Amino acid sequence: xxxxxxxxxxxxxxxxxxxxxxxxxxxxxxxxxxxxxxxxxxxxxxxxxxxxxxxxxxxxxxxxxxxxxxxxxxxxxxxxxxxxxxxxxxxxxxxxxxxxxxxxxxxxxxxxxxxxxxxxxxxxxxxxxxxxxxxxxxxxxxxxxxxxxxxxxxxxxxxxxxxxxxxxxxxxxxxxxxxxxxxxxxxxxxxxxxxxxxxxxxxxxxxxxxxxxxxxxxxxxxxxxxxxxxxxxxxxxxxxxxxxxxxxxxxxxxxxxxxxxxxxxxxxxxxxxxxxxxxxxxxxxxxxxxxxxxxxxxxxxxxxxxxxxxxxxxxxxxxxxxxxxxxxxxxxxxxxxxxxxxxxxxxxxxxxxxxxxxxxxxxxxx
Numbered sequence: 408x409x410x411x412x413x414x415x416x417x418x419x420x421x422x423x424x425x426x427x428x429x430x431x432x433x434x435x436x437x438x439x440x441x442x443x444x445x446x447x448x449x450x451x452x453x454x455x456x457x458x459x460x461x462x463x464x465x466x467x468x469x470x471x472x473x474x475x476x477x478x479x480x481x482x483x484x485x486x487x488x489x490x491x492x493x494x495x496x497x498x499x500x501x502x503x504x505x506x507x508x509x510x511x512x513x514x515x516x517x518x519x520x521x522x523x524x525x526x527x528x529x530x531x532x533x534x535x536x537x538x539x540x541x542x543x544x545x546x547x548x549x550x551x552x553x554x555x556x557x558x559x560x561x562x563x564x565x566x567x568x569x570x571x572x573x574x575x576x577x578x579x580x581x582x583x584x585x586x587x588x589x590x591x592x593x594x595x596x597x598x599x600x601x602x603x604x605x606x607x608x609x610x611x612x613x614x615x616x617x618x619x620x621x622x623x624x625x626x627x628x629x630x631x632x633x634x635x636x637x638x639x640x641x642x643x644x645x646x647x648x649x650x651x652x653x654x655x656x657x658x659x660x661x662x663x664x665x666x667x668x669x670x671x672x673x674x675x676x677x678x679x680x681x682x683x684x685x686x687x688x689x690x691x692x693x694x695x696x697x698x699x700x701x702x703x704x705x706x707x708x709x710x711x712x713x714x715x716x717x718x719x720x721x722x723x724x725x726x727x728x729x730x731x732x733x734x735x736x737x738x739x740x741x742x743x744x745x746x747x748x749x750x751x752x753x754x755x756x757x758x759x760x761x762x763x764x765x766x767x768x769x770x771x772x773x
Contacts, residue, residue, distance in 0.1 A: 411738050411739075414436075414437065414438055414439050414440040414734070415438060415439050415440065415477045415478055415501070415734045415737050415738065416440050416442050416475055416476055416477050416478075417433065417439055417440065417441055417442065417476065417477060417478045417479060417480060418441070418442055418443045418444060418445060418462075418464060418470055418473075418476055418479050418480075419433065419441065419443075419444050419445075419479070419480045419482060420444075420445045420446070420467075420470070420479055420480065420481045420482065420483055420491060421446065421480075421481060421482035421483035421484075421505070422444065422446045422451055422452070422455050422482075423482070423484075424482050424505060425444075425480065425482035425483075426455055426459075427720070427722075428482075428720065428722045428723050428726050429480050429482050429726060429730075430444075430455075430459055431718065431720075431723050432723050432724075432726045432727035432730055433480070433727075433730060434459075435716060435723075435727055436727055436730050436731055436734065437731075438730070438731050438734030438735055438738070439730055439731070439734045441461065442461065442462055442475070442476060443456070443461050443462030443463060443464050443470070443476075444456055444459075444461050444462070444463060444464065445463075445464040445466075445467060445469075445470045449465065452464075452465070467491065467494070471494060471495060471498035471500065472498070476500065477500070477501060477737065478500055478501035478502060478503065478528075478733070478734075478737060479495050479500050479501075479502055479503075480502075480503040480505075480730070481495070481502060481503070481504050481505065482505045483505075484577050484583065484584065485505075485507050485509075485510060485577075485583065485584025485585075485589055486510065486577065486582070486583040486584050488504065488505070488508070488509060488510075488584075489509045489510065489514040489517075489518070492504060492509075492518055492529075493517065493518060493521060496518060496521045496522050496525060496527055496529070497521065499525055499527065500527070501527050501528045501529070501733070501737050502522075502527070502528075502529045502530070503529075503530040503531075503532060503729070503730060503733050504529065504530070504531050504532065504750070505532050506531055506532055506533065506589075506593040506594065506750065506753070507584055507588075507589040507593045507753075507754060507757065508531050508593075508747065508750035508751075508753075508754055509750075509754065510582075510584050511754065511758055512751065512754050512755050512758050515747060515750055515751045515754050516751065518747060519747045519748075519751060522747065526740075528733060528736045528737045528742075528743045528746070529743070529746055529747050530729060530732065530733035530736070530743045530745065530746055531745045531746055531747065531749060531750040532726060532729055532745075533593075533594060533597045533601075533729075533745040533749060533750075533753075534722070534725035534726050534728075534729050535594055535597075535598055535725070536597075536601060536729075536744075536745055537724075537725035537726075537728035537729050537732075538689055538692065538725045539708035539712040539713055539714065540680065540692045540693070540694045540708055541598070541680065541692075542708065542712045543694055543706060543707075543708040543709060543712060544602065544678060544680055544694055545601065545602055546709070546712075547678065547696060547706070548602060548603075548678075552676070552696070552698060553671065553673045553675065553676050553678060553698075554673040554674040554675045554676070555645050555646070555647060555649060555651070555673065555674075556603060556643075556645070556651050556671050556672060556673050557651070557652075557672050557673060557674065558651070558652055558653070558670075558671075558672045559599065559603055559641075559643060559651060559652070559653035559654075559669075559670070559671050559672075560653065560654045560656075560668075560669070560670045560672075561595050561598070561599065561653070561654070561655045561656070561668070561669045561670075562656045562665065562667070562668045563591045563595055563655075563656070563657050563658070563666075563667050563668075564656065564657075564658045564661040564664035564665055564666065564667075565591070565658060565659050565661065565664065565666065565685055566659070566660065566661055566662050566663070566664060566685060567590075567659050567685075568587075568617065568635050568659035568660050569659070569660045569661065569662045571617050571620070572621075573620065574620055574621050574622070574623045575620035575621060575622045575623070575629045575631070576623075578590070578633065579620055579629070579631040579632070579633055580631075580632055580633060581632040581633040581634070582632070585632075585633035586633030586634045586635070586637075587633075587634055587635050587636065587637050587657045587658065587659045588613070588634060588637055588657070588757045588760060588761070589757070590659065591657045591659070592637060592655070592657055592753075592756075592757050592760065593753045593754070593757060594753075595655050595657060596655070596752075596753045596756040596757065597745065597749055597752070597753045598669065599641070599643060599653065599655070600749070600752050600753065601745075601749075602669075602671070603643050603645070603651065603653075603671070604643050604644045604645050604646060604651070605643070605644050605752060605772070606641050606642070606643060606644075606752075606755075606756045606759075606772050607641075607642040607643065607644045607650055607771065607772060608641070608642045608650075608769055608770060608771045608772060609639050609640065609641050609642070609756065609759055609760060609763055609769070609770060609772070610639070610640045610763055610768070610769040610770070611637065611638065611639040611640070611759075611760040611761075611763040611764050612637070612638045612764055613634035613636065613637045613638075613760065613761065613764040614634060614635070614636045614637075615631050615632070615633065615634055615635055615636075616635050616636055616660045617631060617635060617660060618630065618631055619631060634764075635658065635659045635660045636657065636658045636659075636660065637655075637656075637657040637658075637760060637764075638654075638655070638656050638657075639654070639655045639656075639756075639760050639763075640652070640653070640654055641653035641654070641655060664685075665681075665683060666681070666682050666683040666684065666685050667680075667681060667682045667692075668680070668681040669681070675698060675699055676696065676697050676698040676699065676701075677695075677696070677697045677703065678694070678695070678696050678697075679694070679695040679696075679703065680692065680693070680694055681693060681695075687720065687721040687722070689721030689722060689724065689725060690721040691721075693705060694706045694707075694708075714727075714728070729745075732744075755772055755773075756772060759772055
């Protein structure tokens with residue numbers, strides 16, 4: 408990169424979330440210049456490049472060997488993400504990875520080792536850290552408006568997979584990174600680590616409620632191996648090294664459910680973040696706070712946390728903010744948060760949830 412005042416030249420790999428969210432976010436970003444796209448299906452790639460007036464990288468190696476590209480956003484499904492990211496890191500590209508970062512802890516650690524050797528900035532799209540109402544909650548905690556929690560409870564009860572007629576896809580296969588842990592758990596555990604502290608131990612139960620779905624290719628029933636419900640009891644290590652009890656309930660198959668609710672109960676007050684809007688994880692969120700026995704009061708984000716631009720799709724603004732932090736960290740050669748450190752911490756918990764479910768005992772997080 409020749410000039411610190413010039414935007415970071417990037418490309419996007421993946422055209423699901425990549426096209427609906429990352430492309431409009433990147434096109435709005437002064438720190439980033441979106442140059443081109445890559446997708447494994449040529450016809451899908453050509454369609455998107457024509458629509459958005461972007462260059463088509465017909466092969467992954469073509470993109471990696473372009474010396475004018477500083478960074479790549481990898482927004483593919485989870486299964487190929489590790490190999491793509493490792494190859495990109497070896498080609499000295501900065502990365503912004505969708506979550507789950509990888510399929511397991513060992514893969515995240517391998518990316519971390521290779522990125523550190525090359526001084527690359529690898530961001531992870533934990534976009535709730537960039538949502539104003541969540542940033543306001545973090546500010547209240549940082550300003551000591553709350554004592555150390557007695558109890559933390561996070562319910563994330565969604566209906567995205569509740570329809571049994573929804574066809575089988577990669578989400579239905581645990582080996583491909585499917586399941587509610589990858590979709591919601593990675594965010595949920597990162598939120599707890601960010602707002603409260605790291606997970607010390609856990610005990611978990613996972614289940615698959617809809618055990619078969621129709622394969623769109625064969626038109627036959629295919630077994631679902633990924634979990635669609637996950638319940639975890641946690642011990643969270645506080646800033647004072649005390650162990651705080653917590654509970655995380657995740658579901659993708661709960662019809663007419665209450666959506667998202669994070670409740671933090673302390674000696675001197677209560678903080679609740681919640682939303683019943685299952686279509687949009689930014690619009691519809693509210694923050695309530697009670698201090699020293701007062702009734703819960705609705706809290707609005709401080710003006711400096713507001714987005715400079717909003718879209719109909721609430722996902723775009725926080726993703727644009729994460730992209731901007733990533734671009735700035737590349738320009739300034741400063742650490743990126745959230746990055747692989749945060750991705751590794753969340754992935755460790757997801758892995759241990761699966762292990763605890765399989766062996767039926769409480770597990771400590773190393």
